[in-house]
Amino acid sequence: MSLNSTPQSVRVHIGLFGKRNAGKSSVINAITNQDAAIVSEVAGTTTDPVFRPMEILPIGPCVLIDTAGLDDVGSLGELRINKSLDVLSKTDIALLIVDSSIGLSEEDLSLIEKFKVKKIPHVLVLNKIDTVENQAEVLGETKKLAKCPVACVSATNKIGIENLKQEIINTLPEDAGDFKLLGDLINAEDIIVLVIPIDKAAPKGRLILPQQQVTRDILDHGAIAVITKEDSLKETIANLNKKPKLVITDSQAFYKVKEDTPDDILLTSFSILFARQKGDLNELVKGxxxxxxxxxxxxxxxxxxxxxxxxxxxxxxxxxxxxxxxxxxxxxxxxxxxxxxxxxxxxxxxxxxxxxxxxxxxxxxxxxxxxxxxxxxxxxxxxxxxxxxNGILDRTLDPLKILESEKLLQTVE
Ligand SMILES: Nc1nc2c(ncn2[C@@H]2O[C@H](COP(=O)(O)OP(=O)(O)OP(=O)(O)O)[C@@H](O)[C@H]2O)c(=O)[nH]1
Ligand SMILES: [Mg+2]
Structure with missing residues (x-):
């Protein structure tokens, strides 16, 4: 799979947090084995969250998110801190980078508290371990305070990096590799209209698995699922007080559904959501x-x-x-x-x-x-x-691009 063929939203998002100069950017460079992130001894080098899509073995496709220090100062500093914290909502797993020679600070402890409240899996990374003599002592002390997995690394000397990757894998929830269907694209209270034809291929008395999964994903994310057959789509949309965010249809009803979905409403299909979740969407489009x-x-x-x-x-x-x-x-x-x-x-x-x-x-x-x-x-x-x-591939792919960029803007703005 090529690096950029997986849309950002279906990758595991790894957010790096910590105080200025703790070595967040250096740890990213060490994990990715590249020098893409700017590193310097000046505190406050990274100012805005930076999203880096990566393929890291053995983790797989992921996005590393570099953030500004959580101890930034002044009114701009405060804005930066808030942006860094916003990244939390996009984070599947958080790495808290701590300078071993300084140890855990108030900011670090309150961040760990936030991870716990938001149920974000996290690993504490004791960086610059090369600078301390009493490594075992520092590690023991940190573990006692943080009560979470701790990995000792030296980003500059590339020590402990494999172990850190393993710790990330161990800490990732089992379903983190289960790529999202649409929950990452929608907001709470969005209305999503599902068009489900009940033809003779439909099983008796129930919906099929993809329809159930999409419905469940909508509910899990606090949005509203409205379900209709293709014949009543027009009426359904007309009766809604709020414009639906998205119409999702069974592929076989595309022709009718595209006629009945106004141009200003995003339209996609169950299959395209599943292609995005289950495969390499770009490759399938080329096909x-x-x-x-x-x-x-x-x-x-x-x-x-x-x-x-x-x-x-x-x-x-x-x-x-x-x-x-x-x-x-x-x-x-x-x-x-x-x-x-x-x-x-x-x-x-x-x-x-x-x-x-x-x-x-x-x-x-x-x-x-x-x-x-x-x-x-x-x-x-x-x-x-x-x-x-049916000549509507672009129309069904566009919503994903639009929703993905909307979400990205929500995160970084
Ligand atoms: N000795 C030593 N120095 C390190 C290590 N990791 C980073 N540094 C140094 O620490 C300084 C800060 O590193 P950065 O990676 O820029 O830190 P940051 O957390 O991204 O900093 P901001 O973007 O300013 O918040 C640089 O001078 C790095 O060379 C390490 O493992 N050992
Ligand atoms: Mg930085």
Whole structure:
């Protein structure tokens, strides 16, 4: 996976906090093995939060957030402190950097208190450990006061960095690698309209897992889920007192839904949210455009993550082949696989069309995307392909970009 193909919001966010000159920027440089962050002996070098998307092994894709010192002074200093504290709301795990030669301060202890109140997992990093003689004593003292995991490092001498990474992994909540669906994009009290067609493929008496998960994610984030069928979408929107933030539709109802969703309301699909959560959205979008390069005689693999009961007009075996053939006008052949692998002899395919992977985890889907990339075969998923075929891929991707940048602004402003 290339470095910037994962949107920021679906990476683990690691926030670095601490007093001026504690070595926050130096620790970032040591963790990333780069000299990207400016380091100096002048207190107050870093003034605004800096977001650095990174791929750090073995943590994976993450964003390191460098902040200004929490002991900054003056009215500007106060503004900076507040901005640093705002970063807390974006932080999956916090690193509190402390200068070993100085030890824990009031600011540090009150920050640890904030982490606890906000339930943010945290690791205390005793930096500049090279400058103290009585390391064991300093460590023991700090542990007693902080009551949290402590890692001793020397950022300048690159000592203890592997151990720190391991400590980060140990402290990260188990679900931190479960990338967010949309909770990171919405605010409390936003109205989100879900369009769920009840056709004959819909299971009796219940909603399907992706619909449940999106609903749950909306509720978990204090927003409001309004659920409707595609036939009543127009009426639903008309009856709301507040403009919905976003309409999310089943891909198969796209055509009708885009007609009935006013242009000033963001529209996306369940599949695109899941593609973002479960895979490499950029790679899948590239795969959609690749259908323009298909030639007569090309073979296409339609791969599904699980076996399910197929209807006569099944999306994978019937609709997808029909739509691609209609769009391209080429003579194509289609193979179908489902289950734990995509099958053998993948080299023979000009394109892989994958299901939405609702029953697969991110790692499994990423492995399939990697496999396709390795073989130089474009790969797309159902939802993104359908959006592309309907000429509304841009419209469904834009909301993610818009919401992501809105959120980023909320954090740094
Ligand atoms: N001896 C020693 N010096 C360090 C270490 N880490 C950082 N320093 C020095 O401490 C000073 C401050 O480092 P920075 O990384 O700029 O600290 P910061 O916390 O980002 O500081 P501000 O951005 O000003 O808040 C620099 O002179 C670094 O060279 C270390 O592990 N050992
Ligand atoms: Mg700094």
């Amino acid at each position: 959609a455009y690749a259908i323009n390069n298909l030639k007569d005689g090309d073979k296409i693999l339609v791969a599904e993550g699980c076996t399910h009961h197929r209807q006569d007009d099944d999306i994978g075996t019937f609709k997808i082949p029909k739509w691609i053939t209609e769009k391209t006008g080429k003579k194509l052949t289609f193979d179908f696989t489902s289950g734990i692998t995509m099958g053998k002899n993948l080299e023979q395919y000009a394109l892989i069309v994958h299901c939405g992977a609702c029953m697969m985890n991110r790692a499994a889907m990423m492995a399939r995307i990697e496999k396709a990339k390795e073989l130089n075969i474009p790969i797309v998923n159902y939802g993104i392909l359908i959006a592309y075929l």
